[in-house]
Amino acid sequence: MKNKIIFISIVSSIITSLFIMSSFDSKEDFENLALGKTTQSHYAKSPNGIEIHYSPKNNPNKFIENLSVYLNNSTVFYFGNSQSHSINQKKINDKTMSEYLFNELIKDSVTFLTASIPNANLQEHYLLFEYFSSKIPNLDLIIIPVFMDDLRETGIRETYFSDFSNFYQSIHDSNYLAIEINSSLKKFTSNNNSLLNTKKENEALKETTQEIVEYKLNTKLENKFYFWKNRKTIRGNYFNLLYKIRNTIFNISSQSTRKMIKNRYDKNLNALEYILSSSNKKNIKSIIFIPPIRKDVKYPYNENEYKNLKQELLAISKQYNAAYIDLDYIIEGEYWGYTNSTQLFKEKDFDFMHFRSEAHKILADSLMPHINKAINK
Amino acid sequence: MIFNSITFILFLIIVVSLYWILNQKSRYILLFLSSLIFYGFWKYEYILLLLISSLNDYFISIYIHKTSNQRVKKQLLILSLIVNLGLLFYFKYLLFFTESLTNIFNLFGLSIASPNFSIILPLGISFYTFQTISYTVDVYRGFIKPYKNFFLFGTYVTFFPQLIAGPILRASEIIPQIITRPKFDLSDFNQGIIRITIGLFLKVVIADNIAPMVDEIYNLPINILSALDVWVKAFMFGFQIYFDFSAYSHIAIGCALLMGLKFPENFNYPYMAKSFKSFWKRWHISLSSWIRDYLYLPLAGEQVINKSTGGIVVNSTKNIKKNKALFLTWAIMGLWHGASWAFVIWGIYHSVLIYLERQIQKTTFYSLIPKRISPVLGWLITLPLAMLGWLPFRENSLEKVLIMVKKIISFENFFKRSFNENVYIICFSLMLFIIVSYIVEIYILPHLRKYPLIFAVLLFLFLSITLTLDLTFLRPISQFIYFQF
Numbered sequence: 001m002k003n004k005i006i007f008i009s010i011v012s013s014i015i016t017s018l019f020i021m022s023s024f025d026s027k028e029d030f031e032n033l034a035l036g037k038t039t040q041s042h043y044a045k046s047p048n049g050i051e052i053h054y055s056p057k058n059n060p061n062k063f064i065e066n067l068s069v070y071l072n073n074s075t076v077f078y079f080g081n082s083q084s085h086s087i088n089q090k091k092i093n094d095k096t097m098s099e100y101l102f103n104e105l106i107k108d109s110v111t112f113l114t115a116s117i118p119n120a121n122l123q124e125h126y127l128l129f130e131y132f133s134s135k136i137p138n139l140d141l142i143i144i145p146v147f148m149d150d151l152r153e154t155g156i157r158e159t160y161f162s163d164f165s166n167f168y169q170s171i172h173d174s175n176y177l178a179i180e181i182n183s184s185l186k187k188f189t190s191n192n193n194s195l196l197n198t199k200k201e202n203e204a205l206k207e208t209t210q211e212i213v214e215y216k217l218n219t220k221l222e223n224k225f226y227f228w229k230n231r232k233t234i235r236g237n238y239f240n241l242l243y244k245i246r247n248t249i250f251n252i253s254s255q256s257t258r259k260m261i262k263n264r265y266d267k268n269l270n271a272l273e274y275i276l277s278s279s280n281k282k283n284i285k286s287i288i289f290i291p292p293i294r295k296d297v298k299y300p301y302n303e304n305e306y307k308n309l310k311q312e313l314l315a316i317s318k319q320y321n322a323a324y325i326d327l328d329y330i331i332e333g334e335y336w337g338y339t340n341s342t343q344l345f346k347e348k349d350f351d352f353m354h355f356r357s358e359a360h361k362i363l364a365d366s367l368m369p370h371i372n373k374a375i376n377k
Numbered sequence: 378m379i380f381n382s383i384t385f386i387l388f389l390i391i392v393v394s395l396y397w398i399l400n401q402k403s404r405y406i407l408l409f410l411s412s413l414i415f416y417g418f419w420k421y422e423y424i425l426l427l428l429i430s431s432l433n434d435y436f437i438s439i440y441i442h443k444t445s446n447q448r449v450k451k452q453l454l455i456l457s458l459i460v461n462l463g464l465l466f467y468f469k470y471l472l473f474f475t476e477s478l479t480n481i482f483n484l485f486g487l488s489i490a491s492p493n494f495s496i497i498l499p500l501g502i503s504f505y506t507f508q509t510i511s512y513t514v515d516v517y518r519g520f521i522k523p524y525k526n527f528f529l530f531g532t533y534v535t536f537f538p539q540l541i542a543g544p545i546l547r548a549s550e551i552i553p554q555i556i557t558r559p560k561f562d563l564s565d566f567n568q569g570i571i572r573i574t575i576g577l578f579l580k581v582v583i584a585d586n587i588a589p590m591v592d593e594i595y596n597l598p599i600n601i602l603s604a605l606d607v608w609v610k611a612f613m614f615g616f617q618i619y620f621d622f623s624a625y626s627h628i629a630i631g632c633a634l635l636m637g638l639k640f641p642e643n644f645n646y647p648y649m650a651k652s653f654k655s656f657w658k659r660w661h662i663s664l665s666s667w668i669r670d671y672l673y674l675p676l677a678g679e680q681v682i683n684k685s686t687g688g689i690v691v692n693s694t695k696n697i698k699k700n701k702a703l704f705l706t707w708a709i710m711g712l713w714h715g716a717s718w719a720f721v722i723w724g725i726y727h728s729v730l731i732y733l734e735r736q737i738q739k740t741t742f743y744s745l746i747p748k749r750i751s752p753v754l755g756w757l758i759t760l761p762l763a764m765l766g767w768l769p770f771r772e773n774s775l776e777k778v779l780i781m782v783k784k785i786i787s788f789e790n791f792f793k794r795s796f797n798e799n800v801y802i803i804c805f806s807l808m809l810f811i812i813v814s815y816i817v818e819i820y821i822l823p824h825l826r827k828y829p830l831i832f833a834v835l836l837f838l839f840l841s842i843t844l845t846l847d848l849t850f851l852r853p854i855s856q857f858i859y860f861q862f
Contacts, residue, residue: 152797
């Protein structure tokens with residue numbers, strides 16, 4: 001009797017778990033989920049509909065091919081994070097900084113292009129810079145905002161660069177970061193080139209007899225059950241829940257001070273130096289700047305660490321003959337919005353990264369004189 | 378075949394269904410053939426090696442039993458050991474041995490080029506070699522009679538749940554079970570499902586998800602680390618390897634239970650051990666008991682009576698021989714884990730801890746420690762030192778290990794944190810998870826089992842959550858760590 005009750009409870013739990021899984025049917029894009037309800041991602045296009053803002057989810061070669069009409073111009077390239085491809089409380093016809101600058105500079109036959117990734121770290125920008133600087137014939141200026149937040153990130157992410165290795169194999173340099181990035185790319189390529197292109201999910205089966213069977217079974221399950229196909233999103237939801245639980249327990253909000261992680265910080269600043277050194281060799285001018293941050297409420301940086309960053313950037317800019325600008329104060333509180341709460345039982349939180357279209361215009365206007373100065377217009 | 382895959386789940390359902398449908402003799406064949414298929418799903422070419430190893434001990438053990446000449450028995454045993462250990466040496470240690478030899482020659486100024494070859498390590502070779510050796514040795518010692526049905530013996534060597542990473546079985550504990558044709562027992566079947574669910578949870582939800590974090594912290598330059606960071610590194614890998622390996626054992630035991638077969642336990646909350654002796658009675662129990670019975674006791678000059686229950690400490694009066702045996706056994710135990718001096722150092726580190734523990738236990742100071750405090754004190758000493766032992770196990774450079782140990786000893790910038798905050802939180806949470814699981818299993822579950830209905834409801838809730846997570850995270854993203862041994 002006792003065993004039968006336990007057996008019933010096991011069978012019921014199997015049915016329940018399948019039911020729970022099938023009840024997850026979230027198709028929401030993770031990028032927008034992370035941005036919150038009031039902020040939307042928006043990748044800029046030229047007035048004639050050509051993409052001028054690259055997202056690493058797309059094919060970089062196609063991006064360049066489509067830009068052929070603009071590539072004879074002197075070109076300015078901006079490497080940013082989600083700030084440059086997001087608009088808070090977006091209205092129809094709202095534009096990002098990239099569009100404002102493109103529209104303005106194209107009048108002088110200067111092409112302004114942007115590449116951005118959410119939470120982009122400077123190692124990823126290093127890779128993007130090496131790729132685009134080899135493809136764009138008249139690249140005259142690069143602009144890199146250095147976000148204190150993003151210095152906490154590290155490594156190139158397979159989510160954004162898994163296909164990148166198919167187009168651009170490596171960074172032609174022998175510094176330790178180039179070696180590390182190239183080895184990650186090599187790994188992504190090997191994942192892509194595995195027998196059935198099953199990528200990282202089946203990493204342990206690479207070159208085994210089981211790989212093909214596993215692939216076929218998974219494909220069958222994915223075709224038959226939506227929840228099986230949706231497992232990656234469900235996993236993302238679980239991690240999001242864990243993240244919220246952590247934040248609730250430790251009362252971490254968007255305003256909590258995010259302390260610098262020394263090794264990641266150093267690695268990213270090294271990446272910046274490699275970018276600047278490489279751009280010097282290629283005769284490409286550079287601007288590095290401290291991007292805007294919300295200042296009407298307590299911001300999430302340690303005051304001393306933030307000050308140190310500014311000093312370090314100033315020193316780096318001098319060393320590599322780059323222009324340095326501090327724009328952290330230019331956007332007033334009214335242009336910033338709210339983000340989804342990062343805690344349980346709380347609806348919203350201050351957004352320190354994304355602002356309204358008006359602020360994009362302010363940023364564009366603030367950068368404009370520096371760009372003109374750099375390219376002698 | 379890898380447990381954390383949909384292929385294996387399907388394979389298991391088919392084999393278990395056929396197992397209960399078929400008659401006794403067909404069962405031997407089913408288990409043997411399905412085990413070969415299971416192995417072939419990794420690389421089918423290596424099935425031959427598995428068969429050579431099995432046939433070698435199958436025939437030799439029969440001849441050992443047949444002959445009454447003690448000298449011939451011994452010669453046959455040596456032949457079996459040469460074949461088994463020869464294969465193991467070739468596949469696992471040849472490269473290491475050649476490299477070490479080259480380094481020694483180079484040290485003496487004889488310039489010799491490093492070996493330029495690679496050998497694929499056959500999956501599970503260390504495990505099935507130990508099983509075939511124990512079988513032949515047990516026949517030689519007269520503990521068991523050889524089995525004439527090759528499928529039966531073949532099933533013992535290749536039985537798929539334990540083939541790749543144990544538990545290392547003795548013929549006496551599994552073959553009689555297969556012969557007696559177990560009847561379907563719902564209790565075993567239930568337990569089997571529960572153990573597999575728990576095992577998958579430990580592997581696909583915990584071990585696989587902390588693996589990238591562990592990789593990242595082990596890839597950081599060690600000069601930036603504080604003493605706290607080094608401890609966290611040691612603990613994090615300690616957790617990863619424990620969850621990963623115990624997950625395999627849970628699944629192996631669970632699969633066997635689905636077929637009414639009982640494997641010995643391989644883990645028993647090792648991180649709750651209150652002494653090093655106890656740690657090795659709780660960690661990879663089947664290996665430590667194997668080492669004790671087939672290596673340590675013979676080396677220590679002790680008589681082997683029958684299977685021991687784990688750990689390699691023995692009460693003997695032959696102290697010098699015993700100590701020599703202890704260090705040698707542990708060095709070999711380390712080497713069993715991998716062809717690298719780092720593993721030997723890991724083994725010797727544990728033998729030193731056991732040796733010191735023995736010496737301290739003899740002192741009057743030890744007898745002065747109040748009985749109520751000593752278990753807690755023991756745990757507080759055993760846990761961090763056992764964790765520290767994982768550093769040479771995971772780190773690929775002994776030089777790095779020494780620098781890290783120095784950081785710990787010198788308390789260098791003790792609380793400075795170089796990792797992402799999540800690493801510290803997860804490290805703490807995993808320790809808490811182990812302590813809570815231990816309390817639940819040892820103190821709460823026995824009481825709950827007295828109330829079947831409440832127990833069933835709680836089990837339903839537990840399994841619903843665990844199974845949902847298992848299904849969501851089930852993917853062969855990484856092998857079990859012990860596959861490389």
